[in-house]
Amino acid sequence: MTVLILGGYGVFGGRLARMLIEDGADVVVAGRSLPKAKTFCSEWGGTADAFDARDETSLAAALATHAPEVVVDASGPFQAYGDDPYSVARAVLSLGANYLDLSDDAAFTKGISALDPLAKERGRAALSGVSSVPALSSTVVAELARGFDDIALISSAILPGNRAPRGVAVMASILGQAGAEMRVWRGNVWRKTKGWSGHRVFDLESGMRRPGEFIGAPDLALFPAVFGARSVVFRAGLGLPLLHHGLAALAWLRGKGALPDLARFTKPFHWVAERFERLGTDRGGMQVVVAGRLPDHSPVTRRWTLVAEAGDGPFIPSIPARILIAKLTQGSVPAGARPAIDAFSLDEAEAELSRLTIRTKREDIETPRLFEDALGPAWADLPRAVRDLHDLWDLQSFAGTAAVSRGTHPVARLLARLFGFPPASDEMPVTVTLERRGDREVWTRDFGGHVFHSTLRAATPGRLYERFGPVTVELEPVVTDGTLSLVLHRGWCLGVPLPKALLPRSDVRESGGDGRFHFDIDISIPLIGEFVGYRGWLTPQSDPLEPTA
Structure with a gap:
């Protein structure tokens, strides 16, 4: 199978490319910079190419040249895709290929369903959010919620280590949301809050506690209806307390109107973060909690925790794409355009994760009422x-x-x-x-x-x-x-x-x-x-x- 990855030499796209090359796929590593694509391919393999995917003519020429069965958009930031955010996905489907993206933007991921008629007409699949959220997180929720009569709360958090590579697109997404107004479904009501607020400390395992703050994710827009949950919250954190709490202070100032959109400072923030990269640790984690009641009305809280070491955390967002590309090869992904919700089993995900220096744990925890x-x-x-x-x-x-x-x-x-x-x-x-x-x-x-x-x-x-x-x-x-x-x-x-x-x-x-x-x-x-x-x-x-x- 030939897979073309947009942003194929980036933080997450590059790791997906490496895994697919390991799996024996023919991978086209694409982006705007041919030198960067060639440098990547000289080290890891694959075919390098460079073009502007937002230009329909350039994209059509690249697809005609490489004839991929799957195109993966790992570029982003998806919040900045403009007035026609699905131009790439539409072109890919129109030219007869399957489409996946690693979107972490709620509106973008939810809106992919607008292409459902085209995808079904072409007999192809277009899945958005094929990443840690919502693809992996929804799979975890679906498993943890098995047997529930009432889901009161879904709480998720992604807490990377400080030494994890920082993609510019991801940083721009976080900075753009810090201090900005966001909607969160809590207690059956859409409530307004500020990005990078709602401080909480997560215990991932003994001796590993990480702070987290509210940030946008597709889960917030999708899970209330999909799972019928009364509350859905999502948090993220930075591995180094100085950077984490420093951003919280800047977010507070922006929320008070004292600072402009922090996304305009992405480059200097990225430079500062790189200076601190050697501090902290490469250990990161993810946690998903589902709480509510069983049919006998007894309260229950189930928790899934992931801990990544040896710098393997940045591979996690690419694991769902690896799984779904294998399923596309087998012809087991139905045609249509939709968010990547519960698109594979948790057992499948954990089997892939176990190939890395990653461990996971499922447990029932005390539910004080x-x-x-x-x-x-x-x-x-x-x-x-x-x-x-x-x-x-x-x-x-x-x-x-x-x-x-x-x-x-x-x-x-x-x-x-x-x-x-x-x-x-x-x-x-x-x-x-x-x-x-x-x-x-x-x-x-x-x-x-x-x-x-x-x-x-x-x-x-x-x-x-x-x-x-x-x-x-x-x-x-x-x-x-x-x-x-x-x-x-x-x-x-x-x-x-x-x-x-x-x-x-x-x-x-x-x-x-x-x-x-x-x-x-x-x-x-x-x-x-x-x-x-x-x-x-x-x-x-x-x-x-x-x-x-």
């Missing part, structure tokens, strides 16, 4: 609406209306202002957003623009801690006749235990009815009297899913 663990068997006695609100895996929000009462004592009024409680009202809109951060839950309540926060975490068995600013209280959740009450037992202010005489009195009740979550909360303070009370209802916020094709 704050309220579910505290309540034990009583969790099942809660109404569905109450369980849904407390069934927090990532981030979710609820909206409704509330009536608010306030104490009239001057001290009560002062404290209410300090804590951000809303003014008294017979009816006002309310939104409650819950976010899981590690083993804690952060609740943000917005009553008509008056916002206050609290953080919950596990205490002793059957009890929880909730912190409002300097005050922390210990609560015991109790279910009686389908109503959840939170009984206050102890409290602290700035870490100092509060005597019972000064401990706030609270009456917290949560119930279900009419498909809604109902709350009724009254808080009073000894010697002062009524502090604040609010009661009302909430329903889950949700957005319609967008089709993948």
